[in-house]
Amino acid sequence: MPPVLDENVLVGLTTSDDAAVYRINDELAVVLTVDYFTPLVDDPYDFGRIAAANALSDAYAMGANPVIALNLVGFPSRDMPLTIMKEILRGGSDIAAPAGVSIVGGHSIDDPEPKYGMVVLGFARPAEIITNAAAKPGDVLLLTKPIGTGVIATAIKNDIAPPEVVERAVEMMTTLNKSASEAMKRVGANSCTDVTGFGLLGHLHEMTWASGVGGVVDCAAVPIIEGALPLIEQDMSPGGAYRNLEFLENCGVVEWNAGLNEQRKLLLVDPQTSGGLLIAVSEERADRMISELHRAGVPVVARIGRIVADTDRRIVVSEGQV
Ligand code: CO
Ligand code: CO
Ligand code: CO
Secondary structure: OOOOOOOEEEOOOOOOOEEEEEOOOOOOOEEEEEEEEEOOOHHHHHHHHHHHHHHHHHHOOOOOOEEEEEEEEEOOOOOOOOOHHHHHHHHHHHHHHOOOOOEEEEEEHHHHHOEEEEEEEEEEHHHHHHOOOOOOOOOEEEEOOOOOOHHHHHHHHHOOOOHHHHHHHHHHHOOHHHHHHHHHHHHHOOOEEEOOOOOHHHHHHHHHHOOOOOEEEEHHHHHHHHHHHHHHOOOOOOOOHOOOOOOOHHEEEEEEEOOOHHHHHHOOOOOOOOOOOEEEEOOOOOOHHHHHHHHHHOOOOOOEEEOOOOOOOEEEEEOOOO
């Protein structure tokens, strides 16, 4: 892509951030993002809810307040009853409503495979934008949802996912990152991103790379959706996890110090859908951030590691105290 020259583009292509940010004036910036994908659960209503929560998440990760959205729909209208599309869209609007987001339009095309997602527009004060490029050595790393949705989605495709595990994953994926984002803004974070397709370590790598720092992750502290581990032992890691792992190994940025087997490594790069926020907060504010997130009803608040000074921008995965 050619470089962006407009100086009002505060966040563009260079830092692999979650959303683009355009300054209107010193008090106001527009935050713009898009996400859509193919169904990962069988129920069209749940698929719609997951896709909408996932699309909104990129705005929340930047500390922005999303306000309007456009639906993006691909649908095989000749081969599938339209009631399925209606259910997908009903799911999307049932997530947008409590988020305070109005769906104001959209676009659909005929597509052999259903797809759904949203273009999301939000606002933020330019000074309060939280990017993935400002983590500082000494920061504490917090994660606000357990991981494992990629493994569970693969198990669903292979018809071996226990219903209660699917239910837990759907519950996580349909939980908005709104209250986590608002709590984060009240306390003040240095850096944030949401954990999605590149997995926990992939998104941490984007943060450490963009911030010019290293990271240490305590693998024992990383929360995992209950029931995901037995599925990973049945080789349910999706292709994306293997690609993420290969990418990080080729970059040479991850140091495995914890004697993890291949399956546990794959879990740390398991592609997430509508994952939690990965927050880098200063040590002084960390305890207050944790209690504020709890008070906001955030499902999981895990202290998973630290940011460290490292010009090579490595991520060290260890076990125990970090
Ligand atoms: Co994101
Ligand atoms: Co995205
Ligand atoms: Co149109």
